[in-house]
Amino acid sequence: MLINGGLMSESLRQDAVTSEIVTYMRRMISSGKWPVGSKIPSENQLRTRLNVSRTSLRSAIMQLAALNVLKAKQGIGTFVISALHDEAIFEETGKNMAVKKEIVQILEFLKIVAPTAIFLEIKKFNKCFKGLERQLNHAVEAQRSLAYTDQAAFLQSCFEFHIVIFNSIVNEFVRNSVVEAISRLQTSVAALQPTISSQVILTLHTKLISAIVDEDAKRACSVLKKLYTYLTAHDYLRNLS
Known part of the structure; x- marks a missing residue:
């Protein structure tokens, strides 16, 4: 089911977009484009690049932060602090x-x-x-x-x-x-x-x-x-x- 197909509820659509953002971020980290210790692009840069809402983006960052993969530092940015965990x-x-x-x-x-x-x-x-x-x-x-x-x-x-x-x-x-x-x-x-x-x-x-x-x-x-x-x-x- 396409996210933009208009067949999903707003809540389900947002969850799907968040999942896609998490997949993108995981790919950037696992490929080495965002190495451990590096600062990821700013929120505005990511929103423009991925064409997503602030809510979905922050939700994705929060999920990775909960796993101690990303860490947001107020006024500085968000950093990769550890390698990816197991898929499960x-x-x-x-x-x-x-x-x-x-x-x-x-x-x-x-x-x-x-x-x-x-x-x-x-x-x-x-x-x-x-x-x-x-x-x-x-x-x-x-x-x-x-x-x-x-x-x-x-x-x-x-x-x-x-x-x-x-x-x-x-x-x-x-x-x-x-x-x-x-x-x-x-x-x-x-x-x-x-x-x-x-x-x-x-x-x-x-x-x-x-x-x-x-x-x-x-x-x-x-x-x-x-x-x-x-x-x-x-x-x-x-x-x-």
Whole structure:
């Protein structure tokens, strides 16, 4: 199927273009035209040469950077830092990049929907979270201990924490939509097992409990928005390989 044939969705077309750019870059490196230690052409030069978008080009560079083949130095350029890895590693990276894209999409959805849902539920049904304080505090204490012993279990515990909160929402449609999104996020993150700083998450979880207990809709909304914004923007998403 031709990329320019108009038969592919925009997302699939972009993925295909990115794959072609990666193939081109690998060929330049393996042929010795871009030797280890050399600086590759600038972003503008590559975009002109390959007639591709900035998004596709950066995605390709990110894939090779995740494999420690390329390294971008801010204000200087992008350099070849090691020889190519085995083909199988590239295939696995492609799968991981697809999972990473799904993670970002889910987080963007939750960043918009979840804070608003919390705000409206507290405003309309200010007793919907009544009785959760003890359970949520216990969950955060468990997260605190897991953060230093088992990163994967810590992240899974965080997802369960959010599922408990949103399962208490009265609006069935919103409840099911958010819980399903969190469950999908839980599965996707488990597949990649990223390492992420836990202190910010623990602090925001504690503040979220306080806002829920105080039935402070505005504060709960703000805390949740900060949490999902942090997760969406965090460096671990750029470092997934």
